[in-house]
Amino acid sequence: MARHFQKNVQDDSPLGFFFLFLYTASVLIRPHEMFQTSIEWITIKVFIILAFGATVAMQRPIKMYPQHWMILALVPLIIFSGFLNGSGMIGIDQSERILVSALFPLFLYSNCITSIKRQHILMAVCLFAALLMVHNGHVQQTAYQGAGWALGTYSVGYISLGERRITYLGFFNDPNDLGMFLVMNIPFAIYFYKKSQAFSKIIMFSVLAALFYGIYLTGSRGTMLGAGALVAVYFIVMNAGPKLFMIIVVLAPIAATVIASLQSSIDASADGRLEAWYAGVLMLLHNPVFGIGMGQFLEEHGLVAHNSYIHVAAELGVPGYSLWGGALIFTALTGYLFIRDQISHKKLIDSEKTVAPPEEEAELFLNKTLFFSLVGFMITGFFISRMFTLLLFIYLGMAIASHIRLVKLNPKYAIHFSNHVAVRSMIYCWSIIVAVYISLKLGL
Known part of the structure; x- marks a missing residue:
C-alpha cells in the first residue's frame, strides 16, 4: 500500500499533457477556424477543461506557486475595483476572463510540462x-x-x-x-x-x-524594435555583470520612452502613444489603491495605453500592478539568476576541468531559451496593451515548469525560486513605471 501510494504521488498524467497539447494546437494553429463548418466549434474550451480535469485527477504532485497565487489574487481585486468604480458587472466579466485565459493556462503549463x-x-x-x-x-x-x-x-x-x-x-x-x-x-x-x-x-x-x-x-514598429532589442539583450545578459545588467534594466524603459518621444515629432500615432502613457500615469496617481477598474482605460482616455505596464497600473492600481508585474518579473528574474549561475558554473568547470550533470546542463539551456522568449514579450509589450494575452501565460507557464524541473534536479536553485524573491519582484516591477514617469515629466 505504501509503495502504491508513493507511485501515485509521482504520476505525471500523460492524459493531462495530451489534452494540453491539443489545447496548444487549437489556440495557436486554430485549425477549427480554417473551415466554415467548424468555425463555431468550442474545441479550445473543451480541451482546456479536459486538460484541467485530467491533471487534477491524475497528476501528482500538484502545487500552486507564487505566480499562481498572484494571478488568482487579481480575481477578487478586479471585481472589487469594478464595483468601486461603478462597473461591477464589467469587473465580474473581466475576472472570469482572467480565470479562463490566464490562471488555468498558467496552472496547466507549469504543472504538466514535467520533462524536457x-x-x-x-x-x-x-x-x-x-x-x-x-x-x-x-x-x-x-x-x-x-x-x-x-x-x-x-x-x-x-x-x-x-x-x-x-x-x-x-x-x-x-x-x-x-x-x-x-x-x-x-x-x-x-x-x-x-x-x-x-x-x-x-x-x-x-x-x-x-x-x-x-x-x-x-x-509593427514595436515588433521590429522588439526583435532587434532581443538580440541586444542576449549579448548584455551573457556578457554584462549582474550590477551592470540591473542598471541597464532600469534605464531600458527610459530609453524606450525617449525613442517614442523622438518618433512623436514625425508621427502622430507615436505622439498619441506618449499622451496615453501620461494619461495612464495620472489615472494611477488619482486612483492609487484600486485603479479606475479593469477595461475602463479606453472609456476614460478614448484609446488604449499602448503599454501593457501602464495599462495595468492605471486600471488596477498599486495592488493590481504589483501582482501582475510581480508574476512577470519574478519569472523573468528567476530565469536570469539561473543563467548567471550557469555562467559562473561554466567558469568553474573551465578552471577545475569538472563536468556538470548532462540533464542539468540541458535544463539550464532550455531555461535560457524560455527566459529570452519572456524578454520578447516584455519588450514588445512595452509598446502595445497586451497585459492579459493568452501568449503571456502560456510562456510564463513554460518558464515556471523549467524552473520547477531545475529545482528538482539541484535543490541549490531553490534560493532563486522562493517567496522571498517573489516579494522583491513585486517591488522591482515598479522601476518600469517610475522610469516611464520620470521620462515623461522630462520630455513632455
Whole structure:
C-alpha cells in the first residue's frame, strides 16, 4: 500500500499533457477556424477543461506557486475595483476572463510540462504555428484584396498604397499580436538550431529567417524594435555583470520612452502613444489603491495605453500592478539568476576541468531559451496593451515548469525560486513605471 501510494504521488498524467497539447494546437494553429463548418466549434474550451480535469485527477504532485497565487489574487481585486468604480458587472466579466485565459493556462503549463521532451513538443507546435502564420501572410502580400489562405484572413493597412500588414486567425487578427508571437519564437528557433546536426541546422536556419520575414510583414514598429532589442539583450545578459545588467534594466524603459518621444515629432500615432502613457500615469496617481477598474482605460482616455505596464497600473492600481508585474518579473528574474549561475558554473568547470550533470546542463539551456522568449514579450509589450494575452501565460507557464524541473534536479536553485524573491519582484516591477514617469515629466 505504501509503495502504491508513493507511485501515485509521482504520476505525471500523460492524459493531462495530451489534452494540453491539443489545447496548444487549437489556440495557436486554430485549425477549427480554417473551415466554415467548424468555425463555431468550442474545441479550445473543451480541451482546456479536459486538460484541467485530467491533471487534477491524475497528476501528482500538484502545487500552486507564487505566480499562481498572484494571478488568482487579481480575481477578487478586479471585481472589487469594478464595483468601486461603478462597473461591477464589467469587473465580474473581466475576472472570469482572467480565470479562463490566464490562471488555468498558467496552472496547466507549469504543472504538466514535467520533462524536457514535453517542452520540446510544445515548442515545436509554437514554431509550426508561426510558420503557418508567416506563409498565410506571404500569400496576403499578392492575393486579391490581401486575402490569405486561412479562412477570412486579410492583410490590413492602406492596400492601395502598398501597405499590407499581415494577420491570422483568432486573436492573431492584429499584426501586433502576430508580431509579438513571432518575436517570442525566435529563441525557440535558435534553441533547436543549436541542438541540430547538419541538414537539420539548415532547416532551423530557414525557420529563423521565416520568423524575421514575418516580423517584417507585420509592419509593427514595436515588433521590429522588439526583435532587434532581443538580440541586444542576449549579448548584455551573457556578457554584462549582474550590477551592470540591473542598471541597464532600469534605464531600458527610459530609453524606450525617449525613442517614442523622438518618433512623436514625425508621427502622430507615436505622439498619441506618449499622451496615453501620461494619461495612464495620472489615472494611477488619482486612483492609487484600486485603479479606475479593469477595461475602463479606453472609456476614460478614448484609446488604449499602448503599454501593457501602464495599462495595468492605471486600471488596477498599486495592488493590481504589483501582482501582475510581480508574476512577470519574478519569472523573468528567476530565469536570469539561473543563467548567471550557469555562467559562473561554466567558469568553474573551465578552471577545475569538472563536468556538470548532462540533464542539468540541458535544463539550464532550455531555461535560457524560455527566459529570452519572456524578454520578447516584455519588450514588445512595452509598446502595445497586451497585459492579459493568452501568449503571456502560456510562456510564463513554460518558464515556471523549467524552473520547477531545475529545482528538482539541484535543490541549490531553490534560493532563486522562493517567496522571498517573489516579494522583491513585486517591488522591482515598479522601476518600469517610475522610469516611464520620470521620462515623461522630462520630455513632455
